[in-house]
Amino acid sequence: MAIVLGPNRYGKAETRLVRVFKDGDTHRLADLNVSVALSGDLAATHLTGDNSGVLPTDTMKNTVYAFAKQHGVGEPEAFGLLLARHFVETQPQVHAAKVAIEAFAWERLGPHSFQRKGGFTRTALINVSEAGTQVVSGISGLVLLNSTASEFHGYPHDKYTTLKETTDRVLATAVDAKWRHLFDKSDWADSFAGATKALTDAFVNTYSYSLQQTLFSMGSRVLESRPEIAEVRLALPNKHHYLVDLAPFGLENDNEVFIAGDRPYGLIEGTVTRDDVAPAGPEWYL
Secondary structure, X not given: OOOOOOOOOXXXXXXXXXXXXXXXXXXXXXXXXXXXXXEEOOHHHHHOOOOOOOOOHHHHHHHHHHHHHHHOOOOHHHHHHHHHHHHHHHOOOEEXXXXXXXXXXXXXXXXXXXXXXOOOEEEEEEEEEOOEEEEEEEEEEEEEEEOOOEOEOOOOOOOOOOOOOEOOOOEEEEEEEEEEEXXXXXXXXXXXXXXXXXXXXXXXXXXXXXXXXXXXXXXXXXXXXXXXXXXXXXXXXXOOEEEOOOHHHOOOOOOOOEEEOOOOOEEEXXXXXXXXXXXXXXXXXX
C-alpha cells in the first residue's frame, strides 16, 4: 500500500479589513472579512518541509491591506477577483487561488458617523485557476418570516411521529444563499440587489405547503429575473414556532401566541439551476 498526498491548500483566514474613504468631510466605509487559500505545486512542503514554494500567509494578509489602499475596495466580487488573480499571476507555483469575502453593511448617520446594519451579511467567493474563473455571490443571515400562508400536512406517519398536521402555521427561516455567475464581469452591486430582492419577493408571495416548495420558488425567481446567474444554492433552516398551550388559563390560542424554537431545527437544502449551463467547477463544493 502506498501513502500519497491528496488535494491540499493553505492560506490566511479571516483578515479583518476596514477601509475609510475620505471624500472631504464626508467619509465612506468598507468593512470586510477576507480569507485567502492557495493551491498548486506545494507537495514539497508537506513531504520534506521544503518551503521554497510557500508564500507566507502573513504576506497574504499584507497584500489584502496594501490592495485596499492602492486599489480601494469596491464591490466584494471585484476586490476578490483582484486578489485571486494577483496570487496566481505572481506566484508560478500557485495554480489556483480562492478568495472568500464577507461584507458587513453600515448605515450613514452623519458625514463621518455610521451604524452597523445587522440584517444580513453579503458574501463573495472567487476561484481563479488554470481551468478558469468562477464567481459566486451570496447572502447569509437573511431572516424572513410569514405569519400565515403556510401549511404542512400529508407527510408519512410512523410510531415515532408526534407532529400534528396543520393548514396554518408560521414559516420562518434565516436564508443562506449562494449564486454562481455565468461570467466574471458584471454590475456586482445591481446583481446582488436584484438577486436579494428576488429571494425576498418569492418568499413573500409563495403560498407554501412546504419549505422545500418555498426554496424552489426562491431559486426560480432569482434565475427568472437575473440572466447573469447560472444557479442558486440555498440552505433554509426551518425556524420552528410552537403554539403555546393556553388552555390551563381558560384562553384560546388561535395561532397568535408562539414559542420561538432555537434548536433542533429542520434544515432544507437544495440547488436550482438552468438546464443549459455548464456545471460548476469543483471549487463550488469546497
